[in-house]
Amino acid sequence: METDCTTPPPAGETKATPLPAGTRLLHIGPHKTGTTAIQGALFAARERLPEYGVEFPAHTRHPMEAALAACARPAMMGDTEPTDRHWSRLLERVRATGARTSVISSEFFADAPDDATIARVVEQLGGDRVHVLVTLRPLARIMPSQWQQYVQNGLRMGYEDWLEHMLRKPPYEKPNPSFWRRHRHDRLVERWAGAVGAERVTVVVVDDRDRGGLLRTFETLLGLPANLLRPVPDTANRSLTLAETELLRNLNIEFRGNGLPDALYSRLVRGGAVPHMKNACSPTSRDVKIPTPRWAVEEACAIGAEMAGRIGALGVRVLGDPSLLSAVPEQPEQPEQPEQPDRPDQPEQTDQPDRPERPAEGGSGEARIAPEVAARALYGALAAAASMTGGAAPARSVHQTPSKELVRVLGHRCLRRLGRR
The missing domain is CATH 3.40.50.300 (P-loop containing nucleotide triphosphate hydrolases)
Structure with a gap:
C-alpha cells in the first residue's frame, strides 16, 4: 500500500482527564x-x-x-x-x-x-x-x-x-x-x-x-x-498459534471445497472445534508464532x-x-492471548487458490499440530454434532478430560460407527 510519511507523528498526552458527567x-x-x-x-x-x-x-x-x-x-x-x-x-x-x-x-x-x-x-x-x-x-x-x-x-x-x-x-x-x-x-x-x-x-x-x-x-x-x-x-478468547491456524485454514479449504452449508461451519467448527481447542490447550514456548x-x-x-x-x-x-x-517490533509477533476480541470477523471471501502455503519467513521451526490439540478440536466438533442430533452432553467439560481418554473415546466411537455401517 502506498504511503506518505512526510508528516512526523505528533506528541501525545501522557495523562487522561475525566469526561463530563452524563457522557x-x-x-x-x-x-x-x-x-x-x-x-x-x-x-x-x-x-x-x-x-x-x-x-x-x-x-x-x-x-x-x-x-x-x-x-x-x-x-x-x-x-x-x-x-x-x-x-x-x-x-x-x-x-x-x-x-x-x-x-x-x-x-x-x-x-x-x-x-x-x-x-x-x-x-x-x-x-x-x-x-x-x-x-x-x-x-x-x-x-x-x-x-x-x-x-x-x-x-x-x-x-x-x-x-x-x-x-x-x-x-x-x-x-x-x-x-x-x-x-x-x-x-x-x-x-x-x-x-x-x-x-x-x-x-x-x-x-x-x-x-x-x-x-x-x-x-x-x-x-x-x-x-x-x-x-x-x-x-x-486467545488467538491461535501458527499450527492451529493452519489446521483450521486447511479445514476451511476442505469444508468449502465440498460445499457444506455455512450454518454447519458455525456450529461444528467455530462453535465446537475452535473453542474446545482454545479452552483445553494453552500455547507453549515450543509453538511456532505467526511470523x-x-x-x-x-x-x-x-x-x-x-x-x-x-x-x-x-x-x-x-x-x-x-x-x-x-515502531518496528524486535521479533515476529505472536498474537495476544486473552486480550483479543472474542468473535470472528465478517464473512468476506473472494475466489482464491485453495493450496497449501509454507509458513511465513522468520519462523522458529516447523509448525506442527500436537496430537492433543488435534484431539481436542475433533472432540469439540463431535460434541457439537452430538448436541445437534439430540445426543447427551458430556458429563464434564473437555478441558477436564485427559488427552489419552479423549483419544480412546474418539477411537471407540469411530469403531462403533464403522461397525454399524
Whole structure:
C-alpha cells in the first residue's frame, strides 16, 4: 500500500482527564486493540459502576449483535442475522441510564459503512452527549492476529498471500474489504470526528508493555477509582498459534471445497472445534508464532507513521505515544492471548487458490499440530454434532478430560460407527 510519511507523528498526552458527567462514551475499537479486555472488565464491574455515576447498559459483555444491526453489517458466517430489535433493545437500556454516564463498547462500530450510518448511530445514542473513544495498536502487531481471526471465520488464504493482497495489490480489498475500513486508523478517526466534532474524540495509543494501562485510562475517563476495573481471564478468547491456524485454514479449504452449508461451519467448527481447542490447550514456548515477513513489517510501520501524523492533524485528543504506531517490533509477533476480541470477523471471501502455503519467513521451526490439540478440536466438533442430533452432553467439560481418554473415546466411537455401517 502506498504511503506518505512526510508528516512526523505528533506528541501525545501522557495523562487522561475525566469526561463530563452524563457522557455517553462510545468505544468503537477497532478490532485487535484490547477491546475484549475492556469489555470483560466493564461487564465484571457493572454492579459497582453505579456507585460512581456510571452505567454499563449492555446485558452482555459485548453487544455485538446490536452493533452489527446498527451498522447494517452481516452476521458471522452461518450465524443468525442480527435485527433492528437487537439495536433497539440496547438503545432502550442506554436511554434508561438517564443523566448518568454510560459506556458502550463494540469493535464492530468501526465497520460502519458510511458517514450517514455513523451520524445516525451518534444521534440515536444521544447526539452531543456522545464521546467517541478509539483504541489503537501498531499495525505490524495487528496484522497476524487479524489474519488468524479471519481464518476462524472461514478464510482459506495463507498469511503471506493475504499480506500481499492487503499491502501490495490495489485496491487492497481482497479477500477482506473490512480490513482497511477498520485499520486505516486515520480515516476511521476522521469519519467519527466528522460526526461528533474533534473535541469529542479521544484516541488512546495502547502500550503493550503496560498490561494494565488501558484499564487505568478507562477508569480515569469514567471517573472511577483506581483498580476497580480488573483483568478478566479469557482463555476461550486467545488467538491461535501458527499450527492451529493452519489446521483450521486447511479445514476451511476442505469444508468449502465440498460445499457444506455455512450454518454447519458455525456450529461444528467455530462453535465446537475452535473453542474446545482454545479452552483445553494453552500455547507453549515450543509453538511456532505467526511470523510477519520483514517487508510487510516495514510497510506496516510506514503506514503507521503516516496514520499517526494525520490523526495528530485532526485536532482530536491523543493519549499515549503515537510513535508506537510506527515502531518496528524486535521479533515476529505472536498474537495476544486473552486480550483479543472474542468473535470472528465478517464473512468476506473472494475466489482464491485453495493450496497449501509454507509458513511465513522468520519462523522458529516447523509448525506442527500436537496430537492433543488435534484431539481436542475433533472432540469439540463431535460434541457439537452430538448436541445437534439430540445426543447427551458430556458429563464434564473437555478441558477436564485427559488427552489419552479423549483419544480412546474418539477411537471407540469411530469403531462403533464403522461397525454399524
